[in-house]
Amino acid sequence: MFVTTADAKLEPPIITVNTVLSLLAVDYPTHKLACYVSDDGCSPLTLYSIIEAPKFAKLWVPFCKKYHVQVRAPFRYFSDNPILSSYSPSGFLQEWTKMKDEYEKLCQKIEDAVQNLAPLDFSRDNVDFAHIDSRNHPTIIKVIWETKERISNGLPHMVYVAREKHPNHSHRYKAGAMNTLTRVSSVLTNAPFMLNVDCDMYANNPKIILHAMCLLLGFKHEKSAFVQFPQMFYNILKDDPCGSKVVEAVKVRTGCFHRRKVIYGSSLTDNEEENIDQPDNLSCAVDAAYHVAHSEFEHDTLWGKKVGWVYGSVTEDVLTGMKIHARGWKSILCMLGPPGFLGAAPSITHVMLIQRKRGITGLLEIFHSSIVFALHSSGHGRVGVATTGSWGEWGGPRGDDV
Numbered sequence: 001m002f003v004t005t006a007d008a009k010l011e012p013p014i015i016t017v018n019t020v021l022s023l024l025a026v027d028y029p030t031h032k033l034a035c036y037v038s039d040d041g042c043s044p045l046t047l048y049s050i051i052e053a054p055k056f057a058k059l060w061v062p063f064c065k066k067y068h069v070q071v072r073a074p075f076r077y078f079s080d081n082p083i084l085s086s087y088s089p090s091g092f093l094q095e096w097t098k099m100k101d102e103y104e105k106l107c108q109k110i111e112d113a114v115q116n117l118a119p120l121d122f123s124r125d126n127v128d129f130a131h132i133d134s135r136n137h138p139t140i141i142k143v144i145w146e147t148k149e150r151i152s153n154g155l156p157h158m159v160y161v162a163r164e165k166h167p168n169h170s171h172r173y174k175a176g177a178m179n180t181l182t183r184v185s186s187v188l189t190n191a192p193f194m195l196n197v198d199c200d201m202y203a204n205n206p207k208i209i210l211h212a213m214c215l216l217l218g219f220k221h222e223k224s225a226f227v228q229f230p231q232m233f234y235n236i237l238k239d240d241p242c243g244s245k246v247v248e249a250v251k252v253r254t255g256c257f258h259r260r261k262v263i264y265g266s267s268l269t270d271n272e273e274e275n276i277d278q279p280d281n282l283s284c285a286v287d288a289a290y291h292v293a294h295s296e297f298e299h300d301t302l303w304g305k306k307v308g309w310v311y312g313s314v315t316e317d318v319l320t321g322m323k324i325h326a327r328g329w330k331s332i333l334c335m336l337g338p339p340g341f342l343g344a345a346p347s348i349t350h351v352m353l354i355q356r357k358r359g360i361t362g363l364l365e366i367f368h369s370s371i372v373f374a375l376h377s378s379g380h381g382r383v384g385v386a387t388t389g390s391w392g393e394w395g396g397p398r399g400d401d402v
């Protein structure tokens with residue numbers, strides 16, 4: 001489970017923490033899960049908040065599972081009063097109140113850190129944030145929580161990653177972060193499937209991983225490369241003046257479960273087995289993780305071209321999806337009720353305009369590369385052009401064009 005964040009001001013750490021908590025609390029055997037937070041902002045506030053998250057999660061996760069809580073991002077759950085009925089188990093209200101209290105304490109700690117009320121001390125962890133420039137710094141990888149006993153009802157592993165940044169090397173934005181996470185996770189936990197969510201898109205359906213796994217593991221003859229859950233928002237106004245409902249509703253990027261071997265470039269006809277070698281413990285594999293997070297690691301490799309998220313577009317997920325389809329893979333768009341993931345629609349007009357501009361720029365880039373691509377390839381290339389065209393009309397997502 002990969003959560004990406006890039007700017008602790010635009011993407012407040014409490015929002016990232018809520019997304020992380022919603023993922024830690026999903027209904028799935030926890031020893032099979034690991035949550036990676038990629039911080040391209042290299043922010044002490046984000047690291048501090050991510051260190052605080054599992055302390056609260058130790059209470060929150062059992063509470064959610066005990067009472068079958070539907071929405072496991074606490075900021076959304078506690079925005080309503082507790083749902084009580086004559087069937088409510090005794091003790092629920094007391095536990096609800098205690099949990100709300102604990103969540104408010106977590107919020108307060110993070111808010112105090114944001115307001116600079118208490119100094120954040122990472123000296124024990126050998127992290128010197130005082131002298132860090134977010135555009136020029138070495139890699140920081142911290143195993144925040146490691147589940148040593150393989151129990152299915154604990155907490156998943158948690159790892160913080162701020163990949164190396166160097167002014168001479170392009171960091172390739174989100175695509176670069178995803179590729180680093182792919183490699184870091186391969187040496188630490190190496191799950192055969194990877195979920196990508198933006199830091200502001202919490203898991204709204206606790207069965208989300210079960211649904212994705214049924215789809216990815218259930219088809220014998222028609223294997224899918226990835227399962228995409230549509231990007232949906234909980235706060236879209238009915239009379240939205242900027243029409244974010246229409247634009248955002250077709251964005252199908254965050255909320256995607258990928259088959260790892262597809263990200264490594266395999267095509268549908270490759271029959272090699274998924275390699276699921278895993279180290280015995282995370283801490284002893286951290287040195288190798290530093291190595292693959294190095295900003296020069298990709299130099300003279302196929303990363304960003306034939307391997308991983310494709311570079312060269314501001315809408316990297318569309319280009320990456322197209323290239324996967326061109327290798328013969330199918331994909332699935334899964335609409336769930338309740339929706340798999342929800343986030344807040346951007347409410348500041350200029351943020352929406354930047355996103356819209358980026359979407360259109362990405363589309364033009366892809367049209368251009370599709371034409372070149374179609375000229376150089378056979379049937380699949382032409383499918384790629386048609387697919388992108390229908391996406392560009394903002395006409396709504398389809399089952400096979402994510």
Ligand SMILES: O=c1ccn([C@@H]2O[C@H](COP(=O)(O)OP(=O)(O)O[C@H]3O[C@H](CO)[C@@H](O)[C@H](O)[C@H]3O)[C@@H](O)[C@H]2O)c(=O)[nH]1
Pocket residue numbers: 003004005006007011038040172173174177197198199200231251253254314315316317318355
């Ligand atoms: O250098 C960067 C820039 C962005 N991000 C993260 O990437 C995600 C998406 O970036 P954002 O600026 O929030 O773009 P949006 O327009 O909100 O995102 C939509 O559009 C992106 C570009 O196509 C997709 O990658 C996203 O999944 C999709 O939700 C966020 O979690 C960011 O923190 C990074 O990790 N590193």
Ligand SMILES: [Mn+2]
Pocket residue numbers: 198200
């Ligand atoms: Mn965003």
